[in-house]
Amino acid sequence: MNNMPKLLLTTAAGLLIFGLASPSPAQERQSPHSTVSFDLGGHKVTITYGRPYMKGRKIMGGLVPYGQVWRTGADEATTIETDADLDINGLKVPAGKYGLFTLPTADSWTLIVNKTAKQWGAFSYKESADLGRTEMKVSKSNSPVEQFTITLTQEGSDAAALKMAWESTVASVPVKLAH
Numbered sequence: 001m002n003n004m005p006k007l008l009l010t011t012a013a014g015l016l017i018f019g020l021a022s023p024s025p026a027q028e029r030q031s032p033h034s035t036v037s038f039d040l041g042g043h044k045v046t047i048t049y050g051r052p053y054m055k056g057r058k059i060m061g062g063l064v065p066y067g068q069v070w071r072t073g074a075d076e077a078t079t080i081e082t083d084a085d086l087d088i089n090g091l092k093v094p095a096g097k098y099g100l101f102t103l104p105t106a107d108s109w110t111l112i113v114n115k116t117a118k119q120w121g122a123f124s125y126k127e128s129a130d131l132g133r134t135e136m137k138v139s140k141s142n143s144p145v146e147q148f149t150i151t152l153t154q155e156g157s158d159a160a161a162l163k164m165a166w167e168s169t170v171a172s173v174p175v176k177l178a179h
Helices: 003-022
Strands: 033-040 043-050 079-080 087-088 092-093 096-104 108-114 130-154 159-177
Touching: 033 130, 043 108, 043 130, 079 130, 087 096, 092 130, 092 159, 096 130, 096 159
Parallel strands: none
Antiparallel strands: 033 043, 043 079, 079 096, 087 092, 087 159, 096 108, 108 130, 130 159
16 A cells, blocks of 8 residues: 555656647647748749548638738748748738738728748737738639648749638739839
């Protein structure tokens, strides 16, 4: 019986250590992640994001509420990294790494470039850290998009179209080198 307190103490210490070593639920990735890189006039632009699936859910105006800042993907906030100054639909973005958020509504989307690149979702998002915002063009896709997808389509030697598609929504914005 003298070993019982030692056993309880050892078990409790082990559980405590295991609990501290395990990732917290807020840091576990729930969706696959992807990186999209492209060459823009000899400069590299990279977007890294989580790619959630619809899984039969209502996305726009449901899982992604209208009128609220969205992390633009899953898990960590989406990031954009560039080694050159960019012009995103009139928004001047200096070379660097930024958080990329969106503010979707039923009729329009706003792209938000935030100076804080490393954040979990939009839980710590602060508007005061925004580099700036710009409007996106919104259209309907020809067919449902099951998995959230970001693409960059070359449009000339120093310009591209950044597109975000999910469910039946496609939001796009022009990106070019800043001159």
